[in-house]
Amino acid sequence: MFAELREVEFISSFQDDLLEVEVLGEVGDEETQYPVHGLTIGSKDPSAPTLGLFAGVHGLEKVGTHVVLAYLKHLLTQMKWDQDLRTALSHCRICSIPLINPWGMDNFRRSNATGVDLMRNAPVEMDNTISRTFLVSGHRFSSVLPWYRGQEEGPMEKENQLVDEFVKKNIFQSKAALSIDFHSGFGMKDRLWYPYSKTKEPFPHHKQALTVARLLDETFAHHVYKVEQQSDSYTIMGDLWDYFYDESRKVLGEDSVYIPWTLEMGSWIWVKKNPMQLLNIDGLFNPVVSHRYDRTMRRHLLLIDFFFRMVRNNQVWIK
Numbered sequence: 001m002f003a004e005l006r007e008v009e010f011i012s013s014f015q016d017d018l019l020e021v022e023v024l025g026e027v028g029d030e031e032t033q034y035p036v037h038g039l040t041i042g043s044k045d046p047s048a049p050t051l052g053l054f055a056g057v058h059g060l061e062k063v064g065t066h067v068v069l070a071y072l073k074h075l076l077t078q079m080k081w082d083q084d085l086r087t088a089l090s091h092c093r094i095c096s097i098p099l100i101n102p103w104g105m106d107n108f109r110r111s112n113a114t115g116v117d118l119m120r121n122a123p124v125e126m127d128n129t130i131s132r133t134f135l136v137s138g139h140r141f142s143s144v145l146p147w148y149r150g151q152e153e154g155p156m157e158k159e160n161q162l163v164d165e166f167v168k169k170n171i172f173q174s175k176a177a178l179s180i181d182f183h184s185g186f187g188m189k190d191r192l193w194y195p196y197s198k199t200k201e202p203f204p205h206h207k208q209a210l211t212v213a214r215l216l217d218e219t220f221a222h223h224v225y226k227v228e229q230q231s232d233s234y235t236i237m238g239d240l241w242d243y244f245y246d247e248s249r250k251v252l253g254e255d256s257v258y259i260p261w262t263l264e265m266g267s268w269i270w271v272k273k274n275p276m277q278l279l280n281i282d283g284l285f286n287p288v289v290s291h292r293y294d295r296t297m298r299r300h301l302l303l304i305d306f307f308f309r310m311v312r313n314n315q316v317w318i319k
């Protein structure tokens with residue numbers, strides 16, 4: 001078993017009555033099947049304010065899974081002695097799938113076993129406010145090429161079906177929910193994106209997203225994140241979070257809000273500072289030098305904690 005899956009199983013074995021772990025299903029190829037774990041921590045009430053943490057959609061981007069696992073381990077350890085935290089968790093919750101594409105991570109592939117880019121596989125099309133980037137925006141030519149969306153007809157890939165069920169069960173009933181999906185690889189900066197990716201038009205909760213961004217600026221004056229609508233930098237078809245946001249609008253009442261965020265950790269800076277990383281496929285998407293790795297972990301744990309507080313104090317941004 002590879003290191004990240006072993007760590008998921010280790011964290012899943014923590015004993016705490018506020019932790020629930022479920023194997024959502026198995027994915028992989030004919031030779032090897034891998035479990036996909038879903039964790040929930042805190043209140044059992046699905047209408048409670050909820051923070052979702054997701055990672056490992058793209059198998060090469062291990063650092064996202066590392067950040068989420070580091071946070072979950074930190075939280076579960078702190079819960080052993082911090083009664084204030086336990087009290088807070090009695091009326092809110094965190095739900096997480098820290099490793100969505102285990103086959104990809106074990107096989108050093110961005111895609112899943114059938115060659116599909118899971119972040120381009122949802123039934124969402126771009127509108128004509130934006131121009132497509134050939135192949136990169138998503139295509140249906142062939143699974144041999146990267147950024148392949150899968151076939152037009154039929155359900156989403158198994159990994160995405162598991163995420164779909166989990167999100168609908170654990171987030172769509174919440175009165176106030178935020179989620180972060182962790183990626184790495186694009187650009188020099190850490191970009192924190194709110195929807196949409198499919199259009200340049202503002203999404204319906206643009207105002208709420210900007211309030212969260214303003215509070216981040218005010219609370220952490222020296223934070224590193226470039227906060228923007230995803231389509232300002234990166235436009236794709238079939239974005240999973242565009243899809244979940246639109247789906248949530250169909251079932252959530254007027255007073256309930258779910259905003260899915262994406263963190264794209266800018267890994268080009270890691271390569272620039274250490275060009276030897278180019279010799280190693282891992283190094284393109286993950287920080288290699290240990291002080292840089294430690295800094296990456298620390299920085300984003302603070303961000304997750306800020307989002308957790310936003311969920312608990314949702315009255316400040318939800319209106």
Ligand SMILES: [Zn+2]
Nearest residue numbers: 058061183184
């Ligand atoms: Zn990615």
